[in-house]
Amino acid sequence: MSRLTNKLISGTLILAGITGCSRYVNQSNLEINHQNSYREVVFKDELQGWEDLENLSRNSIDQEEAWVYLPNEKKWVETGVKEGKRKNEIYVEYEPLVFHQLMLKHKDLVSYHLHPINKAYTSDGLVYNATPSGGDIATMIVLSNELPHGKNFKFTSKVCSVYGVMEYYLTEEGRKVYTSSSSLDYVPLKNLFNNPDNRYNPDNRARLILSLGNMNPIEKCSAVADFLSNEDIKVKFTPYPDMKEEPNNQVLKKAITK
Ligand SMILES: [Zn+2]
Numbered sequence: 001m002s003r004l005t006n007k008l009i010s011g012t013l014i015l016a017g018i019t020g021c022s023r024y025v026n027q028s029n030l031e032i033n034h035q036n037s038y039r040e041v042v043f044k045d046e047l048q049g050w051e052d053l054e055n056l057s058r059n060s061i062d063q064e065e066a067w068v069y070l071p072n073e074k075k076w077v078e079t080g081v082k083e084g085k086r087k088n089e090i091y092v093e094y095e096p097l098v099f100h101q102l103m104l105k106h107k108d109l110v111s112y113h114l115h116p117i118n119k120a121y122t123s124d125g126l127v128y129n130a131t132p133s134g135g136d137i138a139t140m141i142v143l144s145n146e147l148p149h150g151k152n153f154k155f156t157s158k159v160c161s162v163y164g165v166m167e168y169y170l171t172e173e174g175r176k177v178y179t180s181s182s183s184l185d186y187v188p189l190k191n192l193f194n195n196p197d198n199r200y201n202p203d204n205r206a207r208l209i210l211s212l213g214n215m216n217p218i219e220k221c222s223a224v225a226d227f228l229s230n231e232d233i234k235v236k237f238t239p240y241p242d243m244k245e246e247p248n249n250q251v252l253k254k255a256i257t258k
Contacts, residue, residue, distance in 0.1 A: 024077075032056065032063045032114075033078055039098075040078040046110075047241075049076055053160040054240045057116055066094055066113035070106050077102065080113065099143060111143060111157040124209050127220045130161035130237070132168045134193030134200040137233065138186050144170045145184045163221050164239035174232030199228060218243055 023038040030052035033040050042049070046069055056065070066080030079094045094111075102109060113136070115129045132140075140157040147153050156169040170178060178184060193200035208227050212220045221237040228235040 030056065030065075030067065030076055032060050032065045033080075034063075040076075042076040043074060044076070045074045046071065049112075050160070050165065050240060053112070053114060053165070054162075054242075057114055057160050057162050060114070060116045062118055063116050064114055066111070068099070068102055069110040069112055070102070071108050071110065072106065076112075079111075094139075099146065103147060107152055108154040109156075111140070111155070113159055115159055115161040117162055123217055124220075126162055127209050127217050127224065128206055130159075130163050130166055130221045131205055131224050131228065132157070132159050132166060132235070134198070134202065135186075135190045137168060137193060137200050138189035140168055141170065141178050141189055142184055142186050144175060145179050163217055164237060164243055166221065166225060166235060166237050168228070168233060168235045171232060171234055174234075177232050199230070 024041045025038045027040045027042050030042050030049055031040060042052075044052075049069065056063075064080065065078065067076045068079050069076050077098075079098050099109075099111075117126070117129070121129060136157070136159060143157070144155055147155055156167055158165050158167045192198060195201060196203065198204070205224060205227070208224060209220060212223055215223070218237075218239045221239070225235040225237040
């Protein structure tokens with residue numbers, strides 16, 4: 001384990017059992033909700049949602065959450081359940097049933113989850129924290145494989161951190177590769193990504209970040225996104241709008257002192 005990956009790693013989105021929760025409560029802002037007896041629903045557009053997510057990623061220490069954003073309705077639906085911490089990993093689970101229900105009604109879905117801050121993070125730790133874990137990529141592939149097939153279906157995944165939003169999705173080529181494979185279970189995929197030769201292995205990403213030296217964190221996040229992209233899986237980083245005006249280590253200072 002490198003010195004970045006042996007610290008607390010936040011944010012893996014994993015499959016859960018079924019809680020049977022079907023009560024929805026409207027809220028005005030995206031929040032962390034650890035009550036599994038109801039789900040929060042927020043009506044606001046994607047960029048307005050980012051303002052909440054930026055705030056949550058800086059202030060919700062070690063607190064995870066996940067949502068689905070429906071662009072056509074400008075609607076956020078909380079999907080995370082059983083948020084928790086185990087060994088050195090913070091995680092949030094989602095229910096496949098909720099995704100199935102949303103997929104039946106909507107042809108454009110964005111899966112979101114949060115990578116909250118931990119006070120022990122260094123600047124490079126925060127860059128690492130901005131990236132989707134191997135488990136996150138595995139979840140995205142498993143969910144993509146659940147999509148009703150057809151060209152007019154859009155599905156992408158995004159993870160939010162203090163610096164911005166990192167999007168990861170299967171390309172058209174990737175959809176062919178992964179949907180034609182017979183074993184698309186979460187566990188084998190996650191294990192594949194932990195292989196030292198795989199680009200999604202956490203140590204390879206940590207090594208890359210350390211090699212970027214004094215580059216500013218926003219540029220480092222973009223460099224990691226490029227490193228994680230190939231012809232099957234694309235990863236793109238977009239800083240929050242206010243980060244563009246302040247692309248330097250002040251961001252880290254601000255995040256940690258809050
Ligand atoms: Zn994650």
